[in-house]
Amino acid sequence: MFTLKQQFISKTPESRLYQVDCPVIGLTGGIATGKSTVSKILEDKGLAVICADKLVKEVYQSQKTIDHLKSHYPSVLKAKEIDFSKLRELFFGDKKIQEDVEKLIYSQMPETFLKKYHSFKDPQILIYDVPLLFEKGLDKLVDVTVTVYCPVEVQLERLIIRDGISEELARNIISKQMPIDEKAKKSDIIIDNSQKQPNLVHFLNCFL
Structure with a gap:
């Protein structure tokens, strides 16, 4: 069983994301840097992993969300x-709608997160796989921040191949995100995924 070394535990339950009892590692990255690959590897190693994107998908299926959309945006x-x-189309075409939908979704995240957390039965460590770790200020609520990194040109090449899109579109998509180099600078730990396999050696040294 993995246990985080004491020097990497920086929060108390009271100051931690959703006041969970165990240390939380915030795992982030940019599009096509390989964050999902790393997340899957860690899950396969037996670590408790919560994926923010999966939580959002679950929230979208909730009755509260469906009822709100039916009432305000039936189309x-x-x-x-x-x-x-x-x-x-509505979301990106109207800032007020964007803010309304984001508020609706994020208001349900704590309950959805904690439901998933409790399904692990008192884990020693929790990995929170969240693309907007820094953008949403969640880095201040986790014990350790980790960025899955590759140079932007590698990121660009992977995105073009993965999604079958033009270089122009790929650059436009990447430009909408916080630069991967900036995320790396903000992080406690960097997982280099420049090659075919992510280098997890430095990251795994955090564990007993």
């Missing part, structure tokens, strides 16, 4: 299912 529902292409 995004089709046979009681969310048409995400229409929702994205």
Whole structure:
């Protein structure tokens, strides 16, 4: 069983994300840097991993979300299912709608997060895989911050190949995110994923 070394435990339960009892490692990265790959490797090693993107998908399926969208934006529902292409169109076309939907989703995140956390039955460590770790200020609520890193040109190449898109579009997508070099500078630990396999040696040295 993995246990975090004492020097990496920087929070008390009272000051930690959602006041959980065990240390939380915030895992982040940029699009196509390999964060999901690292997250899966850690999960396969037996670590408790919560993926923020999966929580968001779960929240979108909640009755509270469906009822709100039905009441305020009925055009995004089709046979009681969310048409995400229409929702994205509204979301990115109107800042007020964007703020409203984000508030709706994030208001349900604590409950959804804690439900998943308790399903692990008192884990010694929790990995929170969250793309917007720094953007949302969550780095201040976790014990350790970790960025999965690769140079931006590698990131660009991977994104073009993965999604089958043009270089122009790929650069535009990457430009909308916090630069990966900035995330790396803000992090306690960097996982280098420049090559075919992520280098986890430095990260795993945090554990007993």
